[in-house]
Amino acid sequence: MTIGLTHYLVLSAILFSLGMFGMITRKNAIMVLMGLELVLNSANINFIAFSKFGGMNLEGHVAAIFVIILAACEAAVALAIILNIYHNFHHINIDEVDKLKE
Amino acid sequence: MVPETILSLAAIILILPILGFIFNIFFGKRIGRASSYIATAIVGIDLLLSFFVAYSKLVTFESIKIIQTRITWFNLSATNHVQVGIGIDNLAALMLIVVTMISFLVHLFSTEYMRDDIRYSRYFSYLGLFTFSMLGIVIANNFLFMYIFWELVGISSYLLIGFWYEKKSASDAGKKAFIVNRIGDLGFFIGILILFWTYGSFMFDDVFSGIASSHLPFNSSAWLTAAGIFIFCGAIGKSAQFPLHIWLPDAMEGPTPVSALIHAATMVAAGVYLVARVFPMFSANALTFIAYIGAITAFMAATIAITQTDFKKVLAYSTVSQLGYMIMALGACSYTNGFFHLVTHAWFKAALFLASGSVIHAMHHAMNHMNDHHSDPQDIRNMGGLRKTMPLTYITFLFVTMAICGVPFTSGFLSKDGILAGTLAFGQLTGHWFIPIAGFAAAGMTAFYMFRLMIVAFHGENKTEIASHTKENKFVIVFPLILLSVMSLWFFYSYNPINATTGWFAKAMPAPMTAVPAAYQFDFLMPENKAENPYLKNLALDEKSSQATSSATLTQASIDPMSAAITSLAIGTTNPKINQSDKKHENASEEKSGGEKFENKYEEAEHHAHIPAMILSLIIAGCGILFSFMMYQFKIISADNMEKRFKFLHTFSYRKWYFDEIYNATIVGGTAGFAKLLGLFDNKIIDGLVNLSALVTRGFSYFVGHFDNIIVDGLVNLVANITTLFGAMVRKVQTGRVQTYIVFVIIGLMLLIYFFI
Numbered sequence: 019m020t021i022g023l024t025h026y027l028v029l030s031a032i033l034f035s036l037g038m039f040g041m042i043t044r045k046n047a048i049m050v051l052m053g054l055e056l057v058l059n060s061a062n063i064n065f066i067a068f069s070k071f072g073g074m075n076l077e078g079h080v081a082a083i084f085v086i087i088l089a090a091c092e093a094a095v096a097l098a099i100i101l102n103i104y105h106n107f108h109h110i111n112i113d114e115v116d117k118l119k120e
Numbered sequence: 121m122v123p124e125t126i127l128s129l130a131a132i133i134l135i136l137p138i139l140g141f142i143f144n145i146f147f148g149k150r151i152g153r154a155s156s157y158i159a160t161a162i163v164g165i166d167l168l169l170s171f172f173v174a175y176s177k178l179v180t181f182e183s184i185k186i187i188q189t190r191i192t193w194f195n196l197s198a199t200n201h202v203q204v205g206i207g208i209d210n211l212a213a214l215m216l217i218v219v220t221m222i223s224f225l226v227h228l229f230s231t232e233y234m235r236d237d238i239r240y241s242r243y244f245s246y247l248g249l250f251t252f253s254m255l256g257i258v259i260a261n262n263f264l265f266m267y268i269f270w271e272l273v274g275i276s277s278y279l280l281i282g283f284w285y286e287k288k289s290a291s292d293a294g295k296k297a298f299i300v301n302r303i304g305d306l307g308f309f310i311g312i313l314i315l316f317w318t319y320g321s322f323m324f325d326d327v328f329s330g331i332a333s334s335h336l337p338f339n340s341s342a343w344l345t346a347a348g349i350f351i352f353c354g355a356i357g358k359s360a361q362f363p364l365h366i367w368l369p370d371a372m373e374g375p376t377p378v379s380a381l382i383h384a385a386t387m388v389a390a391g392v393y394l395v396a397r398v399f400p401m402f403s404a405n406a407l408t409f410i411a412y413i414g415a416i417t418a419f420m421a422a423t424i425a426i427t428q429t430d431f432k433k434v435l436a437y438s439t440v441s442q443l444g445y446m447i448m449a450l451g452a453c454s455y456t457n458g459f460f461h462l463v464t465h466a467w468f469k470a471a472l473f474l475a476s477g478s479v480i481h482a483m484h485h486a487m488n489h490m491n492d493h494h495s496d497p498q499d500i501r502n503m504g505g506l507r508k509t510m511p512l513t514y515i516t517f518l519f520v521t522m523a524i525c526g527v528p529f530t531s532g533f534l535s536k537d538g539i540l541a542g543t544l545a546f547g548q549l550t551g552h553w554f555i556p557i558a559g560f561a562a563a564g565m566t567a568f569y570m571f572r573l574m575i576v577a578f579h580g581e582n583k584t585e586i587a588s589h590t591k592e593n594k595f596v597i598v599f600p601l602i603l604l605s606v607m608s609l610w611f612f613y614s615y616n617p618i619n620a621t622t623g624w625f626a627k628a629m630p631a632p633m634t635a636v637p638a639a640y641q642f643d644f645l646m647p648e649n650k651a652e653n654p655y656l657k658n659l660a661l662d663e664k665s666s667q668a669t670s671s672a673t674l675t676q677a678s679i680d681p682m683s684a685a686i687t688s689l690a691i692g693t694t695n696p697k698i699n700q701s702d703k704k705h706e707n708a709s710e711e712k713s714g715g716e717k718f719e720n721k722y723e724e725a726e727h728h729a730h731i732p733a734m735i736l737s738l739i740i741a742g743c744g745i746l747f748s749f750m751m752y753q754f755k756i757i758s759a760d761n762m763e764k765r766f767k768f769l770h771t772f773s774y775r776k777w778y779f780d781e782i783y784n785a786t787i788v789g790g791t792a793g794f795a796k797l798l799g800l801f802d803n804k805i806i807d808g809l810v811n812l813s814a815l816v817t818r819g820f821s822y823f824v825g826h827f828d829n830i831i832v833d834g835l836v837n838l839v840a841n842i843t844t845l846f847g848a849m850v851r852k853v854q855t856g857r858v859q860t861y862i863v864f865v866i867i868g869l870m871l872l873i874y875f876f877i
Binding site for chain 1: 856
């Protein structure tokens with residue numbers, strides 16, 4: 019069987035939902051970030067698959083590089099936030115950070 | 121000099137004292153003793169003017185019966201004008217002299233007597249007010265003015281009796297005097313109303329003309345008599361007749377000069393003056409009523425005076441008794457003698473009171489000397505032997521006592537004698553013998569108690585040390601006494617010491633002809649010669665002159681009446697009603713002494729009764745004097761034994777016939793009880809109703825409040841609760857957890873994809 023576009027898309031979909039599941043259900047903030055990375059990487063796979071099979075020349079690859087850079091920046095910022103959360107709440111269980119509820 | 125000048129002078133005489141009153145009220149305190157000099161000077165000027173007016177009226181204008189004027193004061197409707205005016209006839213002219221002379225002497229006396237009083241200038245302003253009011257009564261020729269000044273005199277009396285108002289008895293006495301006076305004035309007012317309703321005018325002349333033309337009130341003679349009796353009620357109140365005599369003895373709480381002025385000589389004489397003024401309107405029954413009241417008063421007061429121990433109370437009851445004499449004389453149709461007694465009584469009663477003032481003043485000074493503040497300076501049992509310490513006072517007192525008892529060669533003898541002759545004639549002609557009997561009995565008792573007073577106070581030894589320390593008073597106190605006692609001698613009124621009918625006084629004061637038609641009047645009062653009725657002649661004159669004056673007076677209706685009268689007199693636009701019609705009338709009647717003709721049967725009877733009356737009165741008075749000497753001077757008859765033997769009579773007399781107690785129990789008690797009942801009604805019932813309505817309002821508001829609280833607030837709370845509920849429900853979306861928000865983003869994204877792709 020030849021691996022076509024569909025396989026890549028299914029793969030990224032599975033990765034996306036796994037990452038979503040992790041984001042939603044994990045208590046630890048770092049676990050949420052790991053889920054977030056999975057979602058972003060699944061979006062990357064989509065880009066590259068379409069670049070290879072979809073008729074886009076190298077624009078998919080460029081987009082993937084943008085995503086990786088942005089993911090890195092965003093991870094830095096997210097870690098800074100998590101540090102602050104730990105500084106204030108002394109734990110990083112996100113489901114207990116609900117002071118804005120009221 | 122024209123007759124109108126007299127009226128202008130009379131107006132000036134009237135106005136001066138009220139100016140003095142106003143001045144002294146406002147500036148008196150500042151100028152101190154000068155206020156009394158001003159007041160005395162004003163009354164002195166009045167006295168001189170009165171002499172002039174009297175001389176003019178009695179000598180120069182002898183032929184004119186009355187000089188008067190009338191102006192319209194206000195209009196009740198286009199045709200109904202209310203007219204007022206002033207008038208001077210012989211009666212008014214002589215009364216002017218009486219009032220101003222006594223007022224002047226009292227002013228003079230008071231400058232020394234009231235020397236240390238704290239309200240010195242106010243006293244003199246009140247005296248000025250009183251003089252003004254009394255003069256107003258004298259010169260008024262209509263019921264309206266007379267009533268106005270009548271009330272003014274009442275208020276002056278109240279102010280002066282209660283002058284030392286810190287003493288409760290004095291302020292009570294002032295109240296009593298005013299209230300009792302008012303009761304009499306109620307009757308007076310009703311009488312005026314009846315007359316005004318019938319005759320449409322307040323002027324005396326109009327009323328007399330109306331009566332003479334047989335126009336009776338409500339077309340019945342009973343109402344005419346009733347009107348006369350009602351008018352007389354004013355005199356009952358003011359002149360302290362039975363049954364309204366109770367205020368006069370209490371009025372002795374006022375200063376003694378006030379007692380002399382008001383309650384001896386002038387104010388109480390106002391009642392007699394009124395009766396004399398409206399004498400023509402009294403029918404036979406009214407005259408009989410008046411005579412009885414006067415006789416009862418004279419007799420009753422004399423019995424009370426016998427046992428009194430306070431100097432001034434004896435004199436007060438003596439005054440009541442003598443007023444009874446005057447009223448009795450007028451009721452018995454002895455007009456001349458009634459007024460004659462008024463004049464002579466004014467002099468000697470004023471002298472008696474001023475002498476008592478002199479004695480009390482001396483007793484006060486003696487008490488201050490001895491630092492005694494408890495004894496009563498007015499009790500005659502504390503006096504005695506004052507003849508030696510106060511000789512001038514004693515001599516004058518002796519003179520006037522003789523005058524009041526009717527000793528010959530005094531004026532009192534002439535007037536009393538005349539009255540008793542008149543009552544004898546009246547009794548003879550009408551069969552009412554009570555009148556002369558009461559008159560003679562009172563004469564005997566008068567002689568007794570007056571000499572009793574003199575002997576106990578002046579003769580004998582000093583009963584207490586106070587009496588021995590008294591001494592004679594200053595000239596301003598003694599001078600009025602001397603003057604008044606000299607005027608009590610006989611020759612001022614007639615050269616004949618035992619019969620006054622030939623003197624100038626009797627000639628100047630003939631009884632006025634009665635206006636009452638013959639059917640309702642005593643036949644002995646009807647004139648012998650059928651001269652034309654002067655009152656009907658006045659009616660004709662009235663209509664002509666009123667037509668002439670009405671046009672002139674309408675323009676002056678809004679101006680002050682007094683000034684209008686004076687200016688109109690000066691300019692001469694109004695037509696004063698000079699009564700010349702009586703000239704003929706007087707020529708028709710002869711003099712009583714020389715000729716055989718009398719005015720009417722009454723005068724004839726009076727003339728014949730003169731000698732018997734004189735002899736009888738001399739005997740009775742002599743017995744009275746003898747009895748009092750035997751009891752008090754020579755002590756042959758013991759006064760204490762007499763008191764024990766007639767214990768009941770003595771107590772009855774001493775307690776003033778229990779009048780005050782009876783009145784207190786019935787009238788005063790009844791009024792107070794009724795007031796209490798009404799007060800109870802007001803408190804319980806009226807206030808109860810108010811409280812009930814308040815209660816109902818409170819209950820109602822309680823319910824409304826609850827309604828407001830529960831229901832209205834409940835609705836508002838309901839709305840708020842619903843909102844909270846929804847809010848609570850919606851708030852659950854905000855979990856504050858990031859992961860929830862991610863779920864929402866995904867759900868939203870999926871919805872978008874579903875709907876748009």
